[in-house]
Amino acid sequence: MSEPIIKIENVHKRFGRIEALRGVTLNVNEGEVVVIVGPSGSGKSTLLRCINRLEEYEKGSIIVDGIDLNNPHNINAVRSEVGMVFQSFNLFPHLKVLDNLTLAQRVVRKREKAEALEIGMKLLDKVGIPEKAEAFPGQLSGGQQQRVAIARALAMNPKVMLFDEPTSALDPEMIKEVLDVMAQLAREGMTMIVVSHEMGFARAAADRIIFMDEGVIVEENTPQLFFTSPTQKRTQDFLSKVLQI
Amino acid sequence: MEKEKNDAPDRELSFVTGGEVNVRQDPWWWLVVVVIAVVLLLILLAPVPFQEIIVFAKDGILVTILVTVVSYFLMLILGLFGGLGRLSKNKLFFGISSLYVEIVRGIPLLVQLIGWYFASPVIIQKLGLWTGIEALIQYRANPIITAIMAITVCYGAYMSEIVRSGISSVPRGQMEAARSLGMNYFQAMRYVVLPQAFRVILPPMGNEFIALLKDSSLVSVVAVADLTRRGREFMAAHFNPIETWLMIALLYLIMTLIAARVVSYIEKRARYDR
Ligand SMILES: Nc1ncnc2c1ncn2[C@@H]1O[C@H](COP(=O)(O)OP(=O)(O)OP(=O)(O)O)[C@@H](O)[C@H]1O
Numbered sequence: 096m097s098e099p100i101i102k103i104e105n106v107h108k109r110f111g112r113i114e115a116l117r118g119v120t121l122n123v124n125e126g127e128v129v130v131i132v133g134p135s136g137s138g139k140s141t142l143l144r145c146i147n148r149l150e151e152y153e154k155g156s157i158i159v160d161g162i163d164l165n166n167p168h169n170i171n172a173v174r175s176e177v178g179m180v181f182q183s184f185n186l187f188p189h190l191k192v193l194d195n196l197t198l199a200q201r202v203v204r205k206r207e208k209a210e211a212l213e214i215g216m217k218l219l220d221k222v223g224i225p226e227k228a229e230a231f232p233g234q235l236s237g238g239q240q241q242r243v244a245i246a247r248a249l250a251m252n253p254k255v256m257l258f259d260e261p262t263s264a265l266d267p268e269m270i271k272e273v274l275d276v277m278a279q280l281a282r283e284g285m286t287m288i289v290v291s292h293e294m295g296f297a298r299a300a301a302d303r304i305i306f307m308d309e310g311v312i313v314e315e316n317t318p319q320l321f322f323t324s325p326t327q328k329r330t331q332d333f334l335s336k337v338l339q340i
Numbered sequence: 341m342e343k344e345k346n347d348a349p350d351r352e353l354s355f356v357t358g359g360e361v362n363v364r365q366d367p368w369w370w371l372v373v374v375v376i377a378v379v380l381l382l383i384l385l386a387p388v389p390f391q392e393i394i395v396f397a398k399d400g401i402l403v404t405i406l407v408t409v410v411s412y413f414l415m416l417i418l419g420l421f422g423g424l425g426r427l428s429k430n431k432l433f434f435g436i437s438s439l440y441v442e443i444v445r446g447i448p449l450l451v452q453l454i455g456w457y458f459a460s461p462v463i464i465q466k467l468g469l470w471t472g473i474e475a476l477i478q479y480r481a482n483p484i485i486t487a488i489m490a491i492t493v494c495y496g497a498y499m500s501e502i503v504r505s506g507i508s509s510v511p512r513g514q515m516e517a518a519r520s521l522g523m524n525y526f527q528a529m530r531y532v533v534l535p536q537a538f539r540v541i542l543p544p545m546g547n548e549f550i551a552l553l554k555d556s557s558l559v560s561v562v563a564v565a566d567l568t569r570r571g572r573e574f575m576a577a578h579f580n581p582i583e584t585w586l587m588i589a590l591l592y593l594i595m596t597l598i599a600a601r602v603v604s605y606i607e608k609r610a611r612y613d614r
Pocket residue numbers: 110113114115133134135136137138139140141142
């Protein structure tokens with residue numbers, strides 16, 4: 096593959112005294128699915144949030160699809176290329192599901208109402224809940240809300256999708272419906288970075304797994320090798336903990 | 341937003357149609373009816389002085405309403421900017437709005453009214469002398485405009501705090517989700533955060549209207565011929581303090597009771613529109 100679509104180089108980020116990222120370098124190719132794992136507080140969310148600059152970083156550089164994030168004028172341009180899915184869904188509770196999907200299309204992409212509605216309905220179909228178009232987010236189950244959130248991000252035609260623990264807030268019986276949508280996206284060739292503790296998903300859908308600890312990337316590998324023969328002591332400890340469960 | 345209005349009628353719970361008020365849904369309307377009936381009864385039983393008072397004070401009622409409504413809308417706008425300033429990361433906006441809120445809230449409204457009324461023309465005239473602009477030298481205070489300005493500045497400070505707390509009540513994730521979709525700060529505020537904050541702000545906003553309506557009686561000390569001042573004038577001419585202030589009080593009561601009903605009606609609608 097040619098140029099990586101995401102180029103992260105030596106990124107540092109601190110919150111006061113806490114160093115959340117201590118020099119992260121990572122390239123992601125177009126169509127690649129990267130799953131990030133690691134213990135709590137290791138900087139996974141912070142890294143994702145830096146990629147669409149919800150968080151500013153002090154040092155290093157991030158280039159997304161040729162757009163340099165160090166230039167603040169590019170922030171909105173990058174954000175509309177990068178879709179983000181949050182652990183807590185963050186749907187707009189005052190808008191109906193379909194309006195959740197059309198708002199940014201109209202305001203940011205300046206699409207006509209009819210076009211935005213059509214795209215919105217198509218995506219609701221894709222995530223499997225077209226019948227909820229007229230409902231309010233508060234009337235949906237967690238799994239349905241997260242699928243709407245994925246559809247909302249997709250409506251902007253992003254080149255990259257970021258997922259920050261998309262299933263951690265869900266009841267066990269709803270996790271699968273969300274992971275299925277994500278696996279489908281992965282098959283269609285979407286570039287994805289996923290922070291998740293779902294090792295089953297990582298094994299099945301990831302092209303590469305990254306293990307983070309204390310603000311650095313400790314190890315990265317293909318799923319097979321990552322799970323069967325981790326090289327670093329910290330990775331082995333982490334895996335023995337999570338795989339036990 | 342226009343969109344929200346359009347889909348209100350097909351919402352299951354929106355029992356209110358066409359905007360008419362329904363006494364059965366809100367029994368407190370009976371209190372309004374009773375107070376109005378009392379006023380009519382007084383007029384009927386003793387046209388002198390009760391009818392005379394109303395005839396004499398009716399332009400005062402209009403002035404009271406005018407001052408209240410105009411200051412209210414101006415202070416809403418000021419409060420919106422004050423509230424956004426209080427939440428701004430920009431140190432200048434934050435500093436200015438915080439200073440404004442803290443200072444203005446610490447000074448009684450009556451003092452502010454009197455201060456604006458007597459001091460602002462002198463300042464403007466001095467400014468005129470200093471710059472040589474004739475129009476400023478000739479400036480005379482317009483009582484109503486000065487009063488509206490003073491009330492707006494004072495209530496804008498309280499409103500700023502209401503707006504600030506309303507916006508803070510919207511989870512941070514809402515702004516982040518909007519921004520992550522590519523909206524800029526103002527778009528995210530306008531379409532995502534403020535509509536949600538509005539539902540929280542609505543009840544205190546209604547209370548502010550009623551408080552402002554009552555506080556508007558203070559403008560009577562700075563030469564505005566509002567209902568209170570007209571009452572004082574009537575009493576001075578006829579020497580019947582009991583009847584005069586009974587009637588004036590009842591007239592205020594009618595206005596505040598109606599305002600309270602309208603406020604609760606709007607709150608209900610906003611709730612069910614969800
Ligand atoms: N807004 C913030 N203010 C202060 N410290 C923060 C902030 N956000 C994150 N941190 C700190 O930065 C470090 C990295 O946090 P981050 O959320 O990136 O971890 P994580 O790997 O996503 O953890 P988790 O699995 O719990 O979500 C932590 O020590 C956290 O306490």
